[in-house]
Amino acid sequence: MAAVKEVQLTAAVNLGALLDAGEGAVVILVAGETRLAAHRTVLAARSPVFQAMFQHDTLEASSGHVTITDVEGPVMRELLAYMYTLQAPELPGMAPLLLAAADKYGLSALKAVCEQQVVAQLCVENAAASAVLAVRHSCPKLTAAAVAFIKANLHVMGTKGWADMMRNHLEHVIEVSRMLSDPPPSTRTLPAEERSRRLIQAAKWEEVEELRALLAAGANVAAKDLEGRTPLHWAAERGHVEMLRSLVEGGPDVGTRTVRRNVRQGHTLWGPRHVMGHEVFTLDDFGNYVTGQLPQFSDGPNTRDRYMRTPLHYAAENGRTEAVAFLLEVGANKGATDNYGRTALDLARQNRHQQLIDILSRR
Known part of the structure; x- marks a missing residue:
């Protein structure tokens, strides 16, 4: 909290100094067809690159025009807005380009925010x-x-x-x-039981990077906690679709050459488990489909905890619309009932999640 206050105070002091700025205080940034007016003081205070540019005898310092050759106009506009407000934009589609621009101009805080946005998508x-x-x-x-x-x-x-x-x-x-x-050094030496425990914890606390690293290190996606919840249950309750996708696409540890049926082709990722018992499709060395035994038995999106709840129950109860849509797409059974005979639709109605009621009623 103290760091936030310090940043806000710095912003106020710097912007307040602009009231007394005289002639030549403004420069024009040219990025393609985009022209942006900005105060030298703000640019120099926020970016060490601009600070060095204006401190030395450069063409930009003397002419009042700065040509930006490797940053697109819309990206430069957002970069400039950040330098004035210290508020990072929530534009996931622009995050990679904005990250590169923030790195170039030494805006480390903005770069960190953009890094998080790229990770999330x-x-x-x-x-x-x-x-x-x-x-x-x-x-x-x-x-x-x-x-x-x-x-x-x-x-x-x-x-x-x-x-x-x-x-x-x-x-x-x-x-x-x-x-x-090489596996991640923080996970490759962990015992299997510890990897499973950490996978559940990562899903519970929405630590998507840790979750993906553990999956890559062979953590058991079917692992359960004391209540019988798997990482899928926790990810569904949190409504974290990217974690759900990682858990479903990673699936049980059947080797790096495992291929599950594609959702876009009208099949569920876990379809072979239900159609063919404990079997999955894999590719042999010649690229042909073969089947093999599933070493870690899991019902995927239909796995149940000790209360017979599936991940869909938790997503519906907590109003996680995107998570519900994703789980249905990958084969979640909306008719599954818990110990009290309640379906996901019943829980959505109980908690007055109208959008979910509509989704679960029409499918």
């Missing part, structure tokens, strides 16, 4: 680009999260995004590949 399509971004701009948290995600979803290396990074950033892809060869 990791998916198969952007994992390669996120990993390269992390390596290029020295982002340790994003690096760990992206590497853990790719380890848990090795098919990332067969995507167009990975191929694009290979063409354009080969040096950084090589560095990412090197990190993929």
Whole structure:
């Protein structure tokens, strides 16, 4: 709290000094077709790069125009807004570009916020680009999260995004590949029981980076706590869709070559478990589908705790609309009842979650 107050006070003092600013206090930032007016004092106070630029005899310092060649206009606008307000924008789609710009201009606090936003939106399509971004701009948290995600979803290396990074950033892809060869040092020596305990804790406290690292290290997604809850139960209660996706796509530890049916093809990720007993689809060395025994028995999104509740029960009870939609998409049984005979729809009605009532009623 003290740090927040200090930042707010600094902002007020710096902006207050602008009232007495004289001629030449404003410079024009030119980024493509975008032109932005800004006070030298603010730019220098926030960014060590601008500070050095205005302290020395540079063209920008004398002309009053600063041409920005490697930051797009909309990104530069958000960067400037942050320098005035010290409030980071919530624009997930712009986060990677804004992170790179924040790194260039030495805005470490903004860079950290953008790093968190990129971590939160990791998916198969952007994992390669996120990993390269992390390596290029020295982002340790994003690096760990992206590497853990790719380890848990090795098919990332067969995507167009990975191929694009290979063409354009080969040096950084090589560095990412090197990190993929070793498990995270904080988890690789842990006993299996401890990995399972930490996986449940990570889901409970929404520590998505830790959860992905543990999954990559082979933690048992079917592990249960004293109440019989699995990490899926906790992620559903918290409504954390990215954790749910990691847990479902990571699934039981059946080896790195396991391939589950694709949701987009109309099948559930856990379909083979229900259709073929304790079997899953895998690829042999020739790329052909084969089946194998599932070493860690789990009903995936339909797993139950000691009260016979599924993750869908917890998501519906707590009004987690996105989590409910995701669980239904990957095969959650909306008709499952708990010890009291209640379905997820019953809990949504009990807690007056009208949007969920509509979703669970029409499906």
